[in-house]
Amino acid sequence: MKNYKGNMLLIELTIVILFFSISQLAVARIFAAADQKARQSDLLSVALLSAEDTAEGLACQEDPEAALRRWGFAEENGQYVRSDERGFDLLVSVEKQAWTAGKLLQIEIVAREEGRELFRLPVDRYLPREEQP
Amino acid sequence: MSAGDRVGGERHSVTSLFVFFLIGSFAVLAVTLTLVGVRAYRNVAAVSVRNGDGQIALSYLLNKVRALDARGMATLRREGDRDVLCLREEIDGELYETRVFFSSGSLMEYYVEADAPFDPEAGTSICRLSSLSMTLEEKNLLRLEAVQPDGRVQSLRVALRGEAYGE
Numbered sequence: 001m002k003n004y005k006g007n008m009l010l011i012e013l014t015i016v017i018l019f020f021s022i023s024q025l026a027v028a029r030i031f032a033a034a035d036q037k038a039r040q041s042d043l044l045s046v047a048l049l050s051a052e053d054t055a056e057g058l059a060c061q062e063d064p065e066a067a068l069r070r071w072g073f074a075e076e077n078g079q080y081v082r083s084d085e086r087g088f089d090l091l092v093s094v095e096k097q098a099w100t101a102g103k104l105l106q107i108e109i110v111a112r113e114e115g116r117e118l119f120r121l122p123v124d125r126y127l128p129r130e131e132q133p
Numbered sequence: 134m135s136a137g138d139r140v141g142g143e144r145h146s147v148t149s150l151f152v153f154f155l156i157g158s159f160a161v162l163a164v165t166l167t168l169v170g171v172r173a174y175r176n177v178a179a180v181s182v183r184n185g186d187g188q189i190a191l192s193y194l195l196n197k198v199r200a201l202d203a204r205g206m207a208t209l210r211r212e213g214d215r216d217v218l219c220l221r222e223e224i225d226g227e228l229y230e231t232r233v234f235f236s237s238g239s240l241m242e243y244y245v246e247a248d249a250p251f252d253p254e255a256g257t258s259i260c261r262l263s264s265l266s267m268t269l270e271e272k273n274l275l276r277l278e279a280v281q282p283d284g285r286v287q288s289l290r291v292a293l294r295g296e297a298y299g300e
Contacts, residue, residue, distance in 0.1 A: 013152060017159045024166050031166075031173040038173075038180040045184045049191070049287060059292035060273045 047088045047111040047118055054090060055123040058107055062127065064094050088113045102128040183283070189260045190240050190279045191289045194218070197233060197242075198275065202293045209269055212251040216267040218275075221247055232256070235265035240279075 054071070061067040065080070073080035073092060080092040088111055095106040105125040111118040198207065201220035208219040217234040228247035235241065236253045243256030263280040270276045270290065278288040 010148065010152065013155065017155055020159065021162065024162060028166055028169065031170045034177050035173040038177040041184060042180045045188070049188065049289065053289050056292045057270075057274060057290040060271065 043088060044118055046086050051109045051111050051121045054109055055121055058123050068092055102126060187281055190262055191277060191287055193259055194277055195291055198291050207293055209267055218267050
C-alpha cells in the first residue's frame with residue numbers, strides 16, 4: 001500500500017513537471033520570436049532610413065544613374081545595388097519615359113535581406129522639357 | 134536488518150534520487166528560461182527605444198524643412214563654430230525665422246524675427262545628440278548627419294523644394 005502511494009506521487013510529480021516543461025517550451029518559442037521580431041524591426045528601421053536617404057537624394061537629380069554611382073551603388077543587370085554592412089541590400093531601378101512635354105523618371109528602391117524583400121519605395125520625378133539639361 | 138528491508142531501502146533511495154534529479158533539472162530549466170526571457174525582453178525594449186529615440190532628430194528636421202522650405206526661404210549659415218538651419222516665413226509682411234542648430238549636447242530650435250542676432254543660449258532643446266552636422270551637398274540637397282548619444286551615426290539627405298542658400 002505504501003509502495004503504491006509512493007509510485008502514484010512519482011507519476012503525479014512527473015506529469016506536473018512535464019506540463020510545466022511543455023509550457024516552458026511554448027514560452028521559450030515566444031521569447032525567441034520576440035527577439036527575432038526586434039532584430040527585424042531594427043533592420044527595417046535602418047533600411048528604411050537608408051532608402052529614404054537615397055530617395056530624397058534622387059528626388060533632385062537630373063542624372064540619377066550618375067548620382068547612384070557617386071553614392072557607391074554598383075550596376076548589376078540593369079539595376080543599381082548597394083550592400084549595407086548591417087545586413088541588407090538596396091536595389092534601385094531607373095526607368096526613363098520620354099514624353100512630348102518632358103521626361104518621366106520612374107525610380108524604384110527595393111530593400112532586401114538575404115534575397116527576401118523587405119519593402120519597396122517608388123520615387124517618380126517629372127522633368128519638364130524646359131528644365132532638361 | 135533483513136535482506137527485504139535492505140532492498141526496500143535501496144529502492145527508496147533510487148526513487149528519492151530520481152525525484153531530486155527531476156525537480157533539480159526542472160529548476161535549472163526554469164531559471165535558464167527566465168534568463169533567456171529577460172535577455173529577450175531587454176533586447177526588445179532596447180531596440181524599441183533605439184528605433185524611437187534614434188530617429189527623432191532626423192524626423193523632426195525633415196518635417197521642419199518640409200513645412201517651411203519655400204523657394205529662397207531655407208538658409209544654411211555658419212554662426213561661430215556651428216551650422217544653423219534657418220527657415221524663413223513671412224507673416225503680415227514681417228519676416229520670421231525658425232533657427233535649428235546643435236548646442237550643448239542638444240538639438241535646439243528657436244523662433245525669432247529674421248533680423249534678430251543669433252544667440253546659442255536661446256531656444257528650446259528638442260532632443261539629446263552627440264553632434265549634428267548640416268551641409269549643402271548640392272544647391273537643393275541638404276545633408277544631415279546626427280550622432281546619437283550611444284554613438285550611432287545616422288544620416289539623411291533632404292531634397293529642398295526651393296533652393297537653399299549656404300552662407
